[in-house]
Amino acid sequence: MFERFTQEARQVVVQAQAEATVLRHDRIGTEHLLLGLVGQDSPTAAVLARHGLTRGTVLEAVTTLRGDLDAEALTTLGIDLDAVRERVESAFGPGALDEPPGRHGATASGRVPFNPRAKKVLELSLREALALKHRHIADGHIALGLLREGEGLAMKVLHDRGIDPAELRRDITAALDA
């Protein structure tokens, strides 16, 4: 399936992986795909931005929803999260400050695996491309896959921002056809 991905679509997946790693999340979820999508320089990203979805707004929503430590917000208080982490880890070991998920982190290869919902989104992106009779899977098709899947943290972010999924779908489809 990945061989049909356009450069942007590949980049979305790569960036989703990077976002999950930086946020110290142990799985790539729909929220990381959304972060990957808004991080592109593409018509789809432009549509998402018009609906209020930028890297800043999405990142803030995701850290809030997940109850994550927000290094940027702590910086505004003069707290260097990295310094705190370093000290805590020197006493209690690596990952001591992370939320105890009771699960494993990245796999042996150092790659963060996809959770089932994010996997489903990528599968659906292929179906979206086929339905539109497009030969390639672009980042827009991943966005449509997200909307089709309909659940997960990415949809929660959309919902909380009062974004109408049907309207967003229409705008993304239009941008794909442009």
Place this chain on the structure above:
Amino acid sequence: MADTEQVASAASSKDPTVGLRAVRSLRTLVERLEALQVGNAREQGWTWEQIALLLGVSRQAVHKKYASGRGPLRRRD
């Protein structure tokens, strides 16, 4: 991220979004540190009473929060 200029401007900002996010993050940080320290104290054989005393809360409060809750501390009780 830890740009001094940014810190200075954010600290002096009266934007509630900035301030509230910072407070929320600080609370999360405190929660994580508390769980870590309570777990460590229990592993070293401290009683709930001793832990509560240093945390400035009641024994019941700390016991309720960590003894029956979720997370790695649960298995100890």
